[in-house]
Every structure is written in C-alpha cells, then in structure tokens.
Amino acid sequence: MPRIKIDHTKCTGCRHCEAACSLNHVANTVNPRRARIRVMRDGNRYYPVIAGPFVDAACTSKQYIVIGDQTYDMCAFCRASCPQKPYFIEAETGIPLKCDFCGIPPSPSCVRWCNTGALELVED
Amino acid sequence: MNGWIGRCLRVNLTDGKHQVEKLDTDLLEKYLGGRGLGVKIFADEVDPNIDPLSPENKLIFCSGPLVGTGAITGASCNVITKSSLTQTLACAKMRGHFGAELKYAGFDIVIIEGQSEAPVILSIKDDKVKLIPGLEYWGRSTAETEELFKKNLDDPWIARETYLVSIGPAGEKLLPLANLVNDRFLSVGGAGIGAVMGAKNLKAVAVKGQHSLQVADGSRFVRVINTLINKLNSAPLTSQSMSQWGTAFLVGLCYQKGILPRNNFRSTSQPLKNIGTEALNSAFALRGRGCFACPIACIKKADVKYSVFEGKGMVPTYLAIGSLGFNCGISDLSAIGVMSMLCGEMGLDPVATGGNFATVMELVEKKAVTPEELKIDISFGNADSMIEAIRLISTKKGYARRLGQGGMAISESFNMPEIFMGVKGLSLAPFDPRAIQGMGLHFATCNYGPHHLYGYTFIDELLNVHENLDPLETQGKASLVKRYQDTSAVVDSLGLCNWPLMGLKFNNYVPMVNSCLGTNYKADDLLSIGERIWNIERIYNMKAGFNMGHDTLPERFFKEPIPDGPAEGQISHVKEMLPEYYQLRGWSEQGEPGLEE
Ligand code: SF4
Ligand code: SF4
Ligand code: SF4
Numbered sequence: 001m002p003r004i005k006i007d008h009t010k011c012t013g014c015r016h017c018e019a020a021c022s023l024n025h026v027a028n029t030v031n032p033r034r035a036r037i038r039v040m041r042d043g044n045r046y047y048p049v050i051a052g053p054f055v056d057a058a059c060t061s062k063q064y065i066v067i068g069d070q071t072y073d074m075c076a077f078c079r080a081s082c083p084q085k086p087y088f089i090e091a092e093t094g095i096p097l098k099c100d101f102c103g104i105p106p107s108p109s110c111v112r113w114c115n116t117g118a119l120e121l122v123e124d
Numbered sequence: 125m126n127g128w129i130g131r132c133l134r135v136n137l138t139d140g141k142h143q144v145e146k147l148d149t150d151l152l153e154k155y156l157g158g159r160g161l162g163v164k165i166f167a168d169e170v171d172p173n174i175d176p177l178s179p180e181n182k183l184i185f186c187s188g189p190l191v192g193t194g195a196i197t198g199a200s201c202n203v204i205t206k207s208s209l210t211q212t213l214a215c216a217k218m219r220g221h222f223g224a225e226l227k228y229a230g231f232d233i234v235i236i237e238g239q240s241e242a243p244v245i246l247s248i249k250d251d252k253v254k255l256i257p258g259l260e261y262w263g264r265s266t267a268e269t270e271e272l273f274k275k276n277l278d279d280p281w282i283a284r285e286t287y288l289v290s291i292g293p294a295g296e297k298l299l300p301l302a303n304l305v306n307d308r309f310l311s312v313g314g315a316g317i318g319a320v321m322g323a324k325n326l327k328a329v330a331v332k333g334q335h336s337l338q339v340a341d342g343s344r345f346v347r348v349i350n351t352l353i354n355k356l357n358s359a360p361l362t363s364q365s366m367s368q369w370g371t372a373f374l375v376g377l378c379y380q381k382g383i384l385p386r387n388n389f390r391s392t393s394q395p396l397k398n399i400g401t402e403a404l405n406s407a408f409a410l411r412g413r414g415c416f417a418c419p420i421a422c423i424k425k426a427d428v429k430y431s432v433f434e435g436k437g438m439v440p441t442y443l444a445i446g447s448l449g450f451n452c453g454i455s456d457l458s459a460i461g462v463m464s465m466l467c468g469e470m471g472l473d474p475v476a477t478g479g480n481f482a483t484v485m486e487l488v489e490k491k492a493v494t495p496e497e498l499k500i501d502i503s504f505g506n507a508d509s510m511i512e513a514i515r516l517i518s519t520k521k522g523y524a525r526r527l528g529q530g531g532m533a534i535s536e537s538f539n540m541p542e543i544f545m546g547v548k549g550l551s552l553a554p555f556d557p558r559a560i561q562g563m564g565l566h567f568a569t570c571n572y573g574p575h576h577l578y579g580y581t582f583i584d585e586l587l588n589v590h591e592n593l594d595p596l597e598t599q600g601k602a603s604l605v606k607r608y609q610d611t612s613a614v615v616d617s618l619g620l621c622n623w624p625l626m627g628l629k630f631n632n633y634v635p636m637v638n639s640c641l642g643t644n645y646k647a648d649d650l651l652s653i654g655e656r657i658w659n660i661e662r663i664y665n666m667k668a669g670f671n672m673g674h675d676t677l678p679e680r681f682f683k684e685p686i687p688d689g690p691a692e693g694q695i696s697h698v699k700e701m702l703p704e705y706y707q708l709r710g711w712s713e714q715g716e717p718g719l720e721e
Contacts, residue, residue, distance in 0.1 A: 012421035014414030019194030030194050031336035086281050091334040115419035
C-alpha cells in the first residue's frame with residue numbers, strides 16, 4: 001500500500017504542502033488552517049504532521065520529552081484531531097479534518113509540492 | 125477579490141485609534157500591490173520633505189496579491205517609508221512568513237502613522253487589532269522580543285502560528301543603520317527603517333489569523349505551479365547552489381571575476397582557503413529554511429561557533445559575508461557568522477553596518493583617527509573588536525557610540541567624504557562596480573541607494589542565466605539595468621521573491637499571476653507597470669531634493685583602477701552609460717521623468 005513517508009530533517013518549514021492541501025480540498029481557496037497537513041515548529045526545527053483519526057476526548061498519554069536542549073510537547077506531533085489542540089479543525093466550519101490521501105495517481109497534492117523530499121510517497 | 129483580502133488597516137499611534145479601510149481597486153490595476161501600491165499610497169500621503177524620524181512619517185507594510193496563495197515564493201511583504209539613513213524612499217522586502225500571515229490575519233496593508241508616547245507592540249489576530257504596552261520588551265534583542273512575546277501569549281498553539289517583526293536596540297536608539305528583523309532571524313534589508321519604527325515607539329508587529337484567500341482558477345493555478353516547480357528543479361542554480369548554500373554560493377564566483385571587494389573596495393585579492401562552498405560547509409552545518417511556499421529554501425540556519433560566541437544563528441548571506449567580512453578585511457567565516465547574527469539580534473542592517481565599519485577602518489588606517497582615541501582597536505581584519513563594536517554602537521555605549529551614524533556621516537565628520545563607498549548615504553552592496561559595469565550603473569541610479577535587490581543584473585552579467593554577458597562590457601548594459609530594475613519593481617509588487625529568476629524567465633511568472641488573479645496580463649504589461657512604479661519612486665525622491673548629481677558612484681571607482689586580481693586595471697564607466705539609460709527611461713537629459721500618469 002502506498003503511504004506518505006515524512007523525513008522531518010529535510011523539511012524547511014515552507015508550508016507549501018499546507019497550501020497544496022487546502023487548494024485541493026476547498027475549491028479555489030487557500031488557507032493553511034484548513035489543510036490536513038500542518039507543519040509544527042518547535043524551536044529551530046519543523047515537523048510536518050498529517051491529520052489522522054478524530055477523537056472526541058483528549059488522551060491520557062500526553063507527555064513532554066526532553067531531547068538535548070529542547071522540550072517537546074508530544075501533542076504537537078500527534079496525528080489525532082482532538083479537542084486538546086486547535087489543529088486539524090476546519091477553520092470555518094469547525095469540522096475535524098482527516099487526510100484522505102488525495103490526488104493519487106500520480107501523487108498526493110502535498111507530496112507533489114514538497115520540493116525538499118521531506119514528504120515522499122513510498123510503497124510498502 | 126482574487127488574491128486579496130480586500131482590507132487595509134490604518135493605525136494611528138498618537139491617539140491609539142485604528143480604522144479599517146477598503147482596498148482601492150483602481151490603484152491595484154495600476155500598481156499591482158506590495159511595493160507599487162505601498163509607494164503610491166506613501167507618495168500621495170506623505171510630504172517628501174519631512175524628517176523621517178518625525179511623527180509625520182508613515183510606515184506601510186504592504187503584501188502583494190500573490191502572497192499566501194501558494195504561488196511559488198509568494199511570501200514577501202514590503203515595508204515602505206522614508207529612510208533616515210538615505211533620506212530617500214525605502215521599500216524594503218520582508219521575507220519569511222510574515223506577509224502571508226498578515227493576510228491570513230485579515231489585512232493586506234497596514235499603515236502606521238503618528239508616534240506613540242510609550243513603547244507599544246501592535247498585535248493583529250484575526251481582525252482583532254490591539255496595541256499592547258511594550259515597556260518590558262524595550263531594550264531587548266529581536267530574538268528575545270520574539271521569545272518573550274510568544275511566552276506571554278500563554279498558549280503554545282497560538283505562539284507557534286504567530287509571526288513577528290521587530291526592531292532591536294539599534295532601532296530604539298534611532299541609529300540610521302537600524303533595520304527590522306522578522307521571523308526571528310531574517311533581516312528586512314532596509315537600513316534606516318528600524319529607526320523610523322523606533323521613533324514611533326513601536327517595538328514590534330505580531331500577526332496571526334485564519335482567513336482564507338481566493339484564487340481565480342484553482343486547477344490551472346495548481347498545474348502552472350507544478351510546471352514551475354519542475355522548471356526550478358531542472359535549473360542548476362535554483363535546484364542546487366541556492367538550495368544548498370543560499371546566496372553565499374556567490375562568494376566564489378564573485379571572487380573569480382574580481383568582484384568581491386576587500387578593505388573598503390581597495391583590493392579584490394582574498395585568502396583562498398575561506399572562499400567557496402567547501403569553506404562554508406566546513407564552517408557551518410547548514411540546515412535549509414524556506415519562506416512561505418518556496419521550493420528553493422535559500423535561507424540557511426546553522427549553529428555558529430566562535431571564540432566569543434556560540435549559539436543558533438543564520439549562515440551569513442553573500443551580502444553579510446561581503447560587507448561585514450571580506451570588505452572589512454575579515455575572512456574567518458565563523459567570525460562573520462557571529463557578526464551577521466549579532467546584526468540580526470541588535471536590529472542592524474548588515475550592508476550598512478559593514479560599510480560603516482569599513483569606512484572607520486580606512487579612517488584609522490589613514491590616521492585621521494587613532495585606535496586610542498576610539499578606545500577600541502577597529503582596524504581591517506580585526507574581527508573581535510568589530511564584534512565588540514557592533515554591540516557598542518547599537519546600545520550607544522562607550523566611545524564607540526559615535527561610530528554608528530553611517531559611513532557617510534562619519535567620513536564627513538573627519539573631513540574625508542571621499543573614503544565613504546556608498547551612494548545616497550547607503551553603503552555599496554559588496555559588488556565592485558568597476559568589475560561589473562551593469563551593477564555599477566544600477567548602484568548609481570537606484571532609488572534607494574546601491575542595493576542589489578532593486579536590480580539584480582548579476583543574474584546575467586555574472587551567472588549568465590538568461591544571457592551570456594561580459595561583466596566588464598558596457599555595451600547594452602543600460603537596457604539590461606532598466607529591464608532588471610523594472611522587473612524588481614514588478615516582482616516586489618506581486619509579493620514574489622527574486623531568486624527564482626536564477627532558474628525561471630520573467631515570462632514564466634505570467635501564467636501564475638493570471639491564473640491566480642484572473643487577469644490577462646502579458647509580460648510587457650507587467651514590465652510597464654514596473655516602469656511606472658520606478659518613475660513614481662524617482663519623482664518622490666526628486667521632490668525630496670535628489671537630482672542627477674546623485675546618480676553617481678564614489679570618485680574612487682572612476683579614478684583608481686582595481687589594483688589586482690582578474691579585473692585589474694578596470695575603472696567604472698557609469699558616466700558614459702548614464703545618458704543612454706536616461707534616454708531609455710524616457711527621462712530628460714537631467715534625469716527627470718515626465719509627469720506622473
Ligand atoms: S495526501 Fe492530500 S489530504 Fe492528505 S495531507 Fe496530503 S494533500 Fe492533504
Ligand atoms: S512542503 Fe515539504 S519542506 Fe515545505 S513545509 Fe511542507 S513538508 Fe516541509
Ligand atoms: S529563494 Fe530564498 S528568499 Fe526567496 S522565497 Fe525562497 S527561501 Fe525566501
């Protein structure tokens with residue numbers, strides 16, 4: 001099955017993937033807050049996160065992890081669209097969002113516009 | 125309205141009130157947006173003869189129509205004001221994510237007027253406009269300001285999506301070298317603008333929002349962008365050089381052609397081991413960072429390590445390496461990295477600051493002033509004391525406080541104006557105009573002093589991307605300069621970045637513009653809008669007291685041939701090219717444009 005592989009070390013934080021995703025889901029409209037992929041920024045680094053399943057309550061495994069000189073809020077990397085965070089909620093309607101793996105073939109919109117190789121379509 | 129939010133915010137800092145205005149669609153047709161629209165509004169509203177630091181001066185942040193739409197490199201927002209360094213109109217370009225976020229926050233333009241009594245921060249969050257007391261931020265570096273502001277938001281989710289542009293201590297102290305810094309590391313590229321913001325007591329502007337933008341023909345737009353990405357990927361400069369090293373890759377090429385200046389434009393020979401991309405790789409572990417929607421990502425971050433400093437910073441750009449480094453006789457890339465980072469933290473413009481110190485260094489060398497008098501050993505090649513001096517001038521501490529007035533003022537105060545290497549008060553970007561004649565003509569005629577971002581002829585003269593031109597040749601350069609100057613006006617007005625032109629032709633932008641905005645422009649239509657913008661900038665400056673006498677270069681470039689290197693023996697031929705340039709622009713022999721259309 002094809003899936004999108006994320007290599008955060010290659011991500012430049014350009015958010016072109018967000019623009020691509022929103023253009024592909026709402027006709028003629030660009031708004032990163034309506035995208036199903038969001039690029040999280042923590043300190044100096046960027047982490048693309050693709051929206052996963054919707055949950056109606058916050059989980060209990062919320063935690064912070066310290067790597068080097070930085071503390072990471074694991075919530076930021078979680079794919080769930082959950083009430084704990086304002087991400088992956090459609091900005092205008094409030095409906096939770098989930099990646100629908102759009103645009104295949106040949107490749108999903110976000111992968112198509114990500115020029116650094118941070119997002120890659122792989123076959124498992 | 126395709127591409128636009130359609131609203132303009134006007135904030136008066138004197139009484140703390142703001143109002144929302146509708147965007148004037150007639151103006152958009154004639155001036156596109158961004159730089160063009162901002163300049164038009166500014167020229168209509170602000171008397172050319174005001175003091176830039178007075179409350180009458182305005183500061184306009186103007187996004188372009190393509191910004192935030194996903195158009196490649198549609199990220200930039202222009203900052204228009206009358207600069208306190210050059211006394212000319214300045215329309216500096218802000219890269220990063222601020223411009224796009226400003227539109228998502230609900231405004232295309234922010235016009236800032238008046239002067240606040242106490243320090244404030246302007247916060248724009250989803251149409252909500254607030255002036256926040258800024259006293260606790262005053263005196264802090266740009267990085268600290270951003271960090272503290274985000275901490276005070278008390279919500280990491282909102283903080284992640286908030287973008288900030290701020291001034292550092294240099295702007296607060298009204299230094300003419302001061303600049304704005306956005307997205308933590310990016311300097312906006314307009315010396316004197318920081319002082320204007322400082323005089324208004326405005327420490328920062330913060331934006332965040334979730335408005336949507338409309339494009340005219342989404343599916344065509346997506347197809348066009350796919351093609352453009354492919355084109356960028358097949359061009360060697362945009363796919364490799366720029367993405368790997370940013371503009372710093374130019375160092376080696378400029379050196380080979382004798383364009384990279386040393387010791388205040390008096391030599392072009394450099395220590396070889398510090399030239400070229402290998403030197404960059406060994407000095408920094410580079411990580412790419414892109415402006416909004418940019419497939420090139422030329423901004424490079426790295427950990428900077430040097431005896432006096434260690435921390436996170438930007439890899440210096442070509443400008444910083446040339447101005448703060450080689451032209452001051454300093455070639456240690458780590459030291460240059462620290463200086464460039466410090467300039468960012470203090471809110472100083474790297475080019476103007478480098479030129480400022482190169483002037484001081486030559487004064488010291490010519491014994492107009494001694495290091496003992498300055499109480500600091502500023503001399504060519506002394507990186508440590510320059511790092512110290514950058515701190516001192518921006519906080520106006522110690523004896524060095526007199527050294528931050530800009531190269532022109534300093535050289536005049538010692539009665540040696542001839543050693544200032546700049547035009548209209550701004551130091552030359554590090555391209556020796558004797559070795560690259562087109563850039564020389566651009567430097568002489570540019571409306572905002574010798575700044576390479578207003579006319580990048582080196583793309584053809586040095587990099588030979590679209591045309592294979594000899595940098596030393598003068599034939600045909602007048603029209604090249606005009607074309608690039610007009611191009612820069614269009615590109616800035618649309619809100620795009622100039623660097624894709626290292627791989628794309630200007631014509632390639634046109635379908636992207638049309639599918640996004642629903643217009644029917646041809647490349648020539650856009651270029652003639654660019655020409656119109658260039659002319660109103662020129663007319664404004666003429667009303668502010670500039671004339672053809674200012675369209676020149678320092679005498680050194682006409683009298684002293686380059687003493688060494690590949691361009692040995694060359695002088696600048698600007699004076700010969702100038703009449704043809706005026707003629708091509710349709711100006712009188714005195715360089716005056718006709719009346720504004
Ligand atoms: S695959 Fe499609 S829906 Fe999923 S994140 Fe990418 S662009 Fe959005
Ligand atoms: S397009 Fe790619 S590089 Fe840019 S932010 Fe998205 S994942 Fe990162
Ligand atoms: S090329 Fe560089 S400056 Fe231009 S938009 Fe891309 S990252 Fe920004």
